[in-house]
Amino acid sequence: MTNEILREGKSKKLLITEDPEVLIQYFKDDATAFNGEKKGIIESKGRVNCQISARIFKMLEEKGFLTHYRGLASDREMLVDRVDIIPLEVVIRNVVAGSLAKRFGIEEGTALAEPLQEFFLKDDDLGDPLLTRNHILAFGWATNEEMDYLAAEGLRINAVMTEFWASLGIRLVDHKLEFGRRADGTIVLADEITPDGCRLWEIGTDRKMDKDRFRRSLGKVEETYAEVCDKVSAALPL
Ligand code: TMP
Ligand code: ASP
Numbered sequence: 001m002t003n004e005i006l007r008e009g010k011s012k013k014l015l016i017t018e019d020p021e022v023l024i025q026y027f028k029d030d031a032t033a034f035n036g037e038k039k040g041i042i043e044s045k046g047r048v049n050c051q052i053s054a055r056i057f058k059m060l061e062e063k064g065f066l067t068h069y070r071g072l073a074s075d076r077e078m079l080v081d082r083v084d085i086i087p088l089e090v091v092i093r094n095v096v097a098g099s100l101a102k103r104f105g106i107e108e109g110t111a112l113a114e115p116l117q118e119f120f121l122k123d124d125d126l127g128d129p130l131l132t133r134n135h136i137l138a139f140g141w142a143t144n145e146e147m148d149y150l151a152a153e154g155l156r157i158n159a160v161m162t163e164f165w166a167s168l169g170i171r172l173v174d175h176k177l178e179f180g181r182r183a184d185g186t187i188v189l190a191d192e193i194t195p196d197g198c199r200l201w202e203i204g205t206d207r208k209m210d211k212d213r214f215r216r217s218l219g220k221v222e223e224t225y226a227e228v229c230d231k232v233s234a235a236l237p238l
Contacts, residue, residue: 033215046076049194055236067189083180089120093174173199
């Protein structure tokens with residue numbers, strides 16, 4: 001029996017299971033950029049991203065972080081808690097790149113004096129606008145207490161992930177996190193942690209090992225995703 005689709009996004013589908021509190025997060029090979037304007041397929045990305053994400057979420061759980069991760073259902077299906085996703089993209093940056101470089105006219109690769117946290121509204125039609133905390137409170141997307149938690153948790157996850165990627169010879173330039181609320185209101189890390197939502201530069205060469213290879217048509221997209229997956233899998237067994 002195939003599971004019914006609860007929701008389908010650009011790179012993942014959420015499927016229902018017999019347990020009302022558990023969903024299957026199915027990772028697709030589809031890739032998009034620039035709010036869906038550029039579309040393509042990255043062969044095997046679904047499997048690779050599912051494997052990377054599962055191993056990283058398991059590691060974070062073992063370190064005491066609350067996440068939606070419950071296990072794997074297949075090589076591209078992750079079992080996750082059913083949560084209400086908070087409609088924010090929590091971006092944490094260690095090095096200037098991407099939209100930050102553009103917005104301030106500062107060269108990509110410039111180190112930041114401290115990690116920079118930015119919140120964007122998860123809304124493709126609006127082009128994911130940058131938000132201040134005041135916008136988030138005024139529109140009711142999160143409460144003041146929740147914002148304190150997201151800010152602190154984002155920085156804690158950034159510290160752990162920076163150290164983890166560095167142990168693989170990779171610099172964590174920036175990354176995007178999403179959080180969700182369980183039925184009891186507990187906030188947990190949700191979505192995925194993959195090269196789709198992180199900027200990963202090889203230490204020593206600054207070779208891009210993330211979705212910028214697709215966004216910027218740099219070539220060797222599949223090979224690089226596979227390489228990241230091999231490194232993560234060797235470091236973090238399931
Ligand atoms: P940005 O520089 O384009 O704002 O992206 C910052 C980080 O967030 C980068 O690692 C890519 C990730 N990201 C997503 O995962 N989804 C998105 O929709 C966008 C715009 C960025
Ligand atoms: N995920 C976003 C999109 O498809 C943007 C990106 O990752 O660049 O449009």
